Amino acid sequence: MQRRKDPDALRPDHRIILEWIPPGAAVLDLGCGDGALLDLLVRRKGARVQGVEIDEQAIYRCVARGLSVFHEDIDDGLSGYRDRSFDYVILNQSLQQVRRVDEVLREALRVGHRAILGFPNFAHYRARCQLFFLGRTPVTPALPYEWHDTPNLHFLSIKDFKAYCRQRSIRIERDACIAGKHKVTFFPNLFAGLGLFLIST
């Protein structure tokens, strides 16, 4: 396991999520992968964490980090929890892979007081250029998959998500748009590869 001490070396989305989550919080990470984010939350924030992950090899890596994880689909990951079991429910880079977005977000905001969502921005200028000039389905650092082997089921932009929240009266408490290692405030829907949102009902 590679452990980087320099906080600047953290993945930018992880750095922002660490900023947003207060010490001692109870956190559920849906699609937690190898548990890198949960591990950070435990070590730096003393968080009480639980992960959900579908990939068996990733489960083994989570267990090696001493994390508690459930091996299951994200779409099934929330049912069973009582209301407000967690302070934060995270869907980082997994929202676009969920089958039933409406239901999962409703459940996330039932099970958690707040939810943190991160997704690749489909309206990033590189994606737009590939589609417009090349006439090809975009393959970018944030959207690295070819059309035939992508785990992504939904392709949304930062603007799409804001409109979605407006329609459903979901409150956006904080947001951060990221390009490379930095936050973007100038035309984020054009220049950000990644959108991060802290939402609540």
Place this chain on the structure above:
Amino acid sequence: MVKKGTVGIARDGGRRTGASHSPIGAQGSVGEVATRFHQFAHPPGTLVLESGQSLGPVEVAYETYGGLNAEKSNAIMILHALTGDAHAAGIHEADGRLGWWDAMIGPGKAFDTERYCIICSNVLGGCKGTTGPVSVNPRTGRVYAMDFPLITIGDMVAVQRRLLDHLGIDRLLAVAGGSMGGMQALEWLRAFPERLCGAVVIATAAKHSPQQIAFNEVGRQAIMADPDWREGHYDGQPPSKGLALARMIGHITYMSEASMSEKFGRRIQAPHQSHKFSNGFEVEEYLHHKGRRFVERFDANSYLYITHAMDSYDFSRGEDMHRALAGLTQKVMLIAFRSDWLYPVAQSREIARACKAAGVDATYCEIDSDYGHDAFLLEVEQESHLIRHFLQGLEAARGTC
């Protein structure tokens, strides 16, 4: 999400690779071991069973591997399945027999005997040294046979608890078991949570489904239909055909369609044919062999009593499972196997779901194995990885459990 197969555990098409993961060093055997015995519930004392009936005295056969530390905080109790016994690891000098979970217990193995003191006992109702229907009833001077009271998974665990008292251990680091052993692990959580820090629950169910009960009933009927069974009083001439048939049925349910195809195919084990209608297929001969071997080592009445205990078990006693789990501070590790159709993953998922609702700190892993129910004895590498880290987590949190 993580791409498959980059780091983590190397897989070899679902087969055992034999490669060790141990960061600790070479794996070894606990060597020669011997079964020991503890007797309790001497008159006028008795063991009061869940049914209200009483039994006594009770003898427990057990083995231990690895040393108990000064604080007596490193003990782990292994819980065996339907036909297992106290001999979980190492070798018996007399017959050279290896323990049934030897691949998992020993120096540097998942249950590392250099760190932990491992205890395994034969269950109540068994025929491997612990009091059961083959034991002599002190009131009649003859074997209990059908005079042995019906016992439960709860009674098995109550006897294990008495053994723990005898060994002077207040709190186990963990209990661990697969199949019926998993039921006992769940029962430990329900009945004596204050006596453990965590539980490893493998390939099991909180209660049997109709299908599981059906297979057990067919096995029981096979035994009872054998004229040698004689209502359970078969001194000297046991119902071997019936018991062998029960075992053959059992073996079918322990394997998967894929593992049977791979192991036997349609190969003929010529020229031996046991009867006119046999084609002498390897699978037929294998089942006959397993049946024959089983009757040499197992008692038919024990089979009836223990399968009855499994079928009647209900972890939450008719209540919602999450209520029975509520308030538990013990950590739970649940492991299931995709190809296990006797204890399908859905039953383990149900336990996992109840843990969520109850707020129990749990980990659930579904191992992609072709071995069917037998996987819990065969998928050593994956299980070892999960269990080793789980136990280390329990050790780290020992102060708080």
